[in-house]
Amino acid sequence: MQKIGEEEEKKAYDHIIKYTGLFGGVQGINLLAAVVRNKLVSSILGPSGLGIISLLNTATGFLGNATNLGVSFSAVRHVSELYEAGNEEELKHYVGVVRGWSFATALLGVLVCCLCAPLLSMAYDAKISWFSFVLLSPVVGLTALSGGELAILKGVRMLKQVAAQSVINSFLAIILTVPLYLIWGNRAIVASLILLALSACLTTFYFSLRMFPIFPLSGKNFSLVGGKKMIGLGVAFVLAGILGSGVEFVIRAYLLSVASEAEVGLYNAGYMITITYASMVFVAMETDFFPRLSAVNQDVKLSNEVVNRQVEASVLLVSPLLVAFLVGLPILVPLLYSSEFLPVVSMAQCAVFSMYVRAVALPVSYLSLAKGRSRVYLFTEAVYDAFVVVAVILGYAHGGLRGAGAALAIAAVFDWCLVWLTCHTLYGFRLSKRAFQLFLLQISVGVCAFISVVNLDEWWYWLVGGFCLCCSAFFSYRILKRETTLLQTLWNRIASRFTHSNKEL
Numbered sequence: 001m002q003k004i005g006e007e008e009e010k011k012a013y014d015h016i017i018k019y020t021g022l023f024g025g026v027q028g029i030n031l032l033a034a035v036v037r038n039k040l041v042s043s044i045l046g047p048s049g050l051g052i053i054s055l056l057n058t059a060t061g062f063l064g065n066a067t068n069l070g071v072s073f074s075a076v077r078h079v080s081e082l083y084e085a086g087n088e089e090e091l092k093h094y095v096g097v098v099r100g101w102s103f104a105t106a107l108l109g110v111l112v113c114c115l116c117a118p119l120l121s122m123a124y125d126a127k128i129s130w131f132s133f134v135l136l137s138p139v140v141g142l143t144a145l146s147g148g149e150l151a152i153l154k155g156v157r158m159l160k161q162v163a164a165q166s167v168i169n170s171f172l173a174i175i176l177t178v179p180l181y182l183i184w185g186n187r188a189i190v191a192s193l194i195l196l197a198l199s200a201c202l203t204t205f206y207f208s209l210r211m212f213p214i215f216p217l218s219g220k221n222f223s224l225v226g227g228k229k230m231i232g233l234g235v236a237f238v239l240a241g242i243l244g245s246g247v248e249f250v251i252r253a254y255l256l257s258v259a260s261e262a263e264v265g266l267y268n269a270g271y272m273i274t275i276t277y278a279s280m281v282f283v284a285m286e287t288d289f290f291p292r293l294s295a296v297n298q299d300v301k302l303s304n305e306v307v308n309r310q311v312e313a314s315v316l317l318v319s320p321l322l323v324a325f326l327v328g329l330p331i332l333v334p335l336l337y338s339s340e341f342l343p344v345v346s347m348a349q350c351a352v353f354s355m356y357v358r359a360v361a362l363p364v365s366y367l368s369l370a371k372g373r374s375r376v377y378l379f380t381e382a383v384y385d386a387f388v389v390v391a392v393i394l395g396y397a398h399g400g401l402r403g404a405g406a407a408l409a410i411a412a413v414f415d416w417c418l419v420w421l422t423c424h425t426l427y428g429f430r431l432s433k434r435a436f437q438l439f440l441l442q443i444s445v446g447v448c449a450f451i452s453v454v455n456l457d458e459w460w461y462w463l464v465g466g467f468c469l470c471c472s473a474f475f476s477y478r479i480l481k482r483e484t485t486l487l488q489t490l491w492n493r494i495a496s497r498f499t500h501s502n503k504e505l
Contacts (some may be wrong), residue, residue: 033170051265063243071149079155102148109140235375270344350405354412
């Protein structure tokens with residue numbers, strides 16, 4: 001019986017590592033594409049141009065989250081259930097429901113963006129014209145359409161297509177935008193953002209229409225009837241998204257009012273490096289982890305096991321990456337952007353610790369959504385968002401960009417305390433001893449790396465930093481090797497191919 005339990009445990013770990021590896025690998029490719037694009041764009045536009053891009057993306061993201069009714073998230077759950085049940089007719093009907101609501105929210109987003117254009121311009125002290133926001137209204141609509149189709153692809157487990165779409169768009173972002181910036185500079189920013197949204201929409205539809213074509217045109221393809229549960233579940237997610245986008249909007253508007261577009265660009269670069277790029281390990285959660293957790297949400301013991309395994313895997317996978325970021329930031333920042341962005345190194349080094357905490361807090365936070373407790377999820381998100389706004393503003397006011405980075409790390413700790421207290425009280429969640437020990441081990445290595453990179457210079461910096469990276473990677477490798485069969489399977493395949501090649505020779 002114990003042997004069977006160990007085998008099941010390894011299979012569970014294998015599943016997590018497999019899908020995290022798939023989407024983590026995709027994000028790795030996306031990161032390489034982003035290196036090229038950011039290097040070119042930052043060299044052409046500089047911090048000021050990137051600041052404008054950040055402000056426009058934040059505004060359109062805020063409006064998108066406010067008007068999409070959470071279709072891109074809430075639709076995944078029901079599509080997945082119908083797909084697993086094998087009810088093809090009902091699945092096709094529900095795909096039509098998802099598309100109907102996606103088109104409706106797309107039109108709503110375009111309209112709201114046009115109406116709010118003067119207010120958005122005022123929020124940015126009229127440094128960006130209201131007409132620019134009107135021109136950007138199609139971005140909100142196209143993003144809503146893409147979100148609906150992606151939800152369909154995720155629901156029917158077309159994960160390779162989701163990954164392919166992501167990679168294609170990463171390279172299209174280089175091909176479509178860089179020539180425009182070279183020719184027209186900052187004047188091409190609005191046009192480039194529209195092109196990016198259009199390319200993302202077209203590539204997503206290309207994959208989804210192969211599975212569920214819109215022909216012949218009928219009510220089955222587009223419907224608003226039957227989406228009550230989907231919209232109901234999505235409302236809390238929408239409100240949480242609005243709050244999250246609102247946080248970024250307020251922070252960037254504050255930086256713009258007390259500093260400049262260049263400072264906004266620097267803050268955005270630091271945020272992208274630590275929060276966005278390091279989050280590539282967590283991409284598989286919404287696609288794979290959330291459906292698995294939803295399936296066992298009524299069983300406290302199984303829910304705890306699923307969450308704790310995800311926490312352990314996330315900590316093991318993300319920790320070496322975070323140490324690499326800590327040590328390599330003086331090289332990564334000029335590589336990703338340019339030497340003008342070196343002031344963000346100190347911010348990013350502090351903010352890295354928020355990702356350690358996020359590796360533990362994010363899987364736990366999904367418990368409320370999996371159990372359908374949308375109001376609880378919304379409450380915790382609202383409290384955290386209010387805290388992070390105050391923390392970043394105070395941190396920047398007292399310590400500049402480094403203070404903002406430290407504030408992001410403090411806010412992450414606050415978020416974990418809030419999420420743990422909520423889930424422990426309402427759902428009986430307990431963080432396993434093994435998960436806590438793994439987190440404590442890896443963050444200790446991260447603290448050592450941080451102390452070394454802040455206080456050491458020249459070859460001592462790289463010697464101690466490299467040693468910390470090796471320790472973190474070694475710990476993760478040894479534990480993953482013990483808990484999974486994937487590494488051994490991969491090694492066996494490589495060995496067998498090598499042996500086969502030698503026999504042929």
